[in-house]
Amino acid sequence: MQSYFGAIWSCRFFWLSLVKMDLRSRYRGSALGIFWSLLHPLAMTVILCVVFSFAFGQDLRTYAPLVFTGLTFWGFFGAVLVGGCSCFFQGESYIRQFPAPMAIYPLRTVLGAAFHFLIGMLLAITIGLLVGPDISSNHGATRLNQLLALPSLVPSCILLLLFGWSISTLSGLFSVRFRDTKHMAEIGLQGLFYLTPIMYRIETFKGKHRLMALLQCNPLVSFLDLIRDPILLGQFPSLTTYATAGTVVLVLACAATLAMWIEERRLIFHL
Amino acid sequence: MARIELEHLNLTFRLRRERGIRLKDFILKRMFLPSRNPIMEVRALQDINLRIDQGDRIAFIGHNGAGKSTMLKLLAGIYQPSSGRRLVEGRVSSLFDLTLGFEPEASGWENIAYRSYLQGETPASVRAKKQAIAEFSELGDFLNMPVRYYSSGMIVRLAFSIATAIEPEILLVDEVLSVGDLAFQVKARQRMRDMMDKAHLMVVVSHDLESLPHVCNRAVWMDHGRIRMMGTCADVIAAYRLSVGPAAAAA
Numbered sequence: 001m002q003s004y005f006g007a008i009w010s011c012r013f014f015w016l017s018l019v020k021m022d023l024r025s026r027y028r029g030s031a032l033g034i035f036w037s038l039l040h041p042l043a044m045t046v047i048l049c050v051v052f053s054f055a056f057g058q059d060l061r062t063y064a065p066l067v068f069t070g071l072t073f074w075g076f077f078g079a080v081l082v083g084g085c086s087c088f089f090q091g092e093s094y095i096r097q098f099p100a101p102m103a104i105y106p107l108r109t110v111l112g113a114a115f116h117f118l119i120g121m122l123l124a125i126t127i128g129l130l131v132g133p134d135i136s137s138n139h140g141a142t143r144l145n146q147l148l149a150l151p152s153l154v155p156s157c158i159l160l161l162l163f164g165w166s167i168s169t170l171s172g173l174f175s176v177r178f179r180d181t182k183h184m185a186e187i188g189l190q191g192l193f194y195l196t197p198i199m200y201r202i203e204t205f206k207g208k209h210r211l212m213a214l215l216q217c218n219p220l221v222s223f224l225d226l227i228r229d230p231i232l233l234g235q236f237p238s239l240t241t242y243a244t245a246g247t248v249v250l251v252l253a254c255a256a257t258l259a260m261w262i263e264e265r266r267l268i269f270h271l
Numbered sequence: 272m273a274r275i276e277l278e279h280l281n282l283t284f285r286l287r288r289e290r291g292i293r294l295k296d297f298i299l300k301r302m303f304l305p306s307r308n309p310i311m312e313v314r315a316l317q318d319i320n321l322r323i324d325q326g327d328r329i330a331f332i333g334h335n336g337a338g339k340s341t342m343l344k345l346l347a348g349i350y351q352p353s354s355g356r357r358l359v360e361g362r363v364s365s366l367f368d369l370t371l372g373f374e375p376e377a378s379g380w381e382n383i384a385y386r387s388y389l390q391g392e393t394p395a396s397v398r399a400k401k402q403a404i405a406e407f408s409e410l411g412d413f414l415n416m417p418v419r420y421y422s423s424g425m426i427v428r429l430a431f432s433i434a435t436a437i438e439p440e441i442l443l444v445d446e447v448l449s450v451g452d453l454a455f456q457v458k459a460r461q462r463m464r465d466m467m468d469k470a471h472l473m474v475v476v477s478h479d480l481e482s483l484p485h486v487c488n489r490a491v492w493m494d495h496g497r498i499r500m501m502g503t504c505a506d507v508i509a510a511y512r513l514s515v516g517p518a519a520a521a522a
């Protein structure tokens with residue numbers, strides 16, 4: 001195990017340069033370049049805000065950061081899940097030539113997605129601090145509380161990174177064995193989008209117990225809370241949130257490790 | 272010390288007619304219905320016992336599909352043995368599938384860096400070698416262009432220049448000597464000869480029976496995944512020629 005991570009570390013220059021190249025080639029020839037990864041969730045937020053504030057009378061100052069953090073997270077999750085499906089096919093020509101540890105290929109996917117996520121988070125923090133939501137409704141929290149809670153995002157991001165690496169490893173290995181995985185993942189992602197409080201708060205459905213119960217079963221909610229609590233509510237995420245997110249990451253990481261353990265040696269025969 | 276040891280080594284490919292299983296098939300199989308995408312077993316290498324020591328220059332010969340290239344990939348660590356023991360000590364450099372593994376959108380310079388990193392280089396050591404690699408490839412300003420625009424000959428040139436820029440302890444070669452145009456081939460042969468001299472241990476797969484005795488001291492004759500004969504280069508090649516037919520033996 002240790003030697004495996006040692007091998008991943010020793011070819012770090014390789015996967016880091018692949019990540020760098022992925023980022024560069026994604027925006028090659030576009031005038032705005034890397035700004036697109038900012039503009040995309042921003043534009044989506046504006047559209048949703050216009051729709052929802054007119055149609056449902058939502059308060060923009062609270063709603064905009066809610067949607068923006070939600071979409072930033074969703075962008076990461078989608079990229080990791082669907083992008084992970086093609087990670088081994090993308091690296092096939094390297095796999096056929098060099099005996100590098102297989103885990104570096106999902107890692108490449110995650111790091112690319114994480115880069116966009118971090119840019120989005122920086123913007124979310126800025127929005128939260130400047131035009132941010134009215135946090136005083138949350139037990140009289142102040143901007144100072146909000147600032148103090150921000151460092152909690154660092155361990156949260158590390159958790160998210162592990163979460164993403166596990167997901168993309170699993171989806172990558174699955175789609176090598178079952179070629180339909182990517183299509184199913186895309187559909188599942190679409191369905192999950194509405195079952196995850198991206199565009200709304202869970203509290204919106206207070207009266208509807210079944211729906212509430214269903215939403216609370218969604219493991220993604222804890223990750224959303226991890227990034228939303230400090231920015232939107234000016235508080236540290238609760239221990240329950242950490243425990244849930246930590247458990248989810250642990251289970252997924254174990255599953256990914258196990259799957260990799262089994263598949264690592266045979267993967268090349270199925271490509 | 273470079274060293275290779277294989278003991279009772281087997282490699283079996285379990286392949287399907289269509290790559291990748293359909294989820295449907297997977298479920299149907301569970302329900303004991305006959306699969307339309309059956310597993311076919313190919314015993315690529317069977318009960319291989321081999322020891323290669325420092326200083327050895329070994330050639331693998333045999334007909335197509337005898338398992339020679341599979342053997343090289345196994346030695347390179349790309350294929351894992353199904354059973355048996357494989358021990359490879361020393362820094363391996365492999366010259367096969369040369370044109371694979373280029374990032375088409377990245378420039379020649381960037382690809383030099385990627386492939387060098389995969390061969391275990393660091394940014395500092397790549398910086399030191401970059402210029403030499405570029406000069407040997409003679410690609411000049413083309414190196415600033417994305418590899419997507421390269422001709423196949425140019426890609427082979429670049430690949431060869433990168434792959435041969437390191438000093439390997441174990442060198443694995445799969446018939447790559449026809450590299451680029453005539454002028455480059457002469458250069459490439461010279462570079463290969465230098466590399467072979469420097470390498471502590473070399474394994475070559477080739478059909479060029481004429482030149483093998485000049486390069487190698489031992490030969491292994493592979494047949495249907497098994498070692499049929501092992502010995503000095505001249506003996507094994509003579510036996511192989513006899514088995515192919517009198518015409519080949521006379522040649």
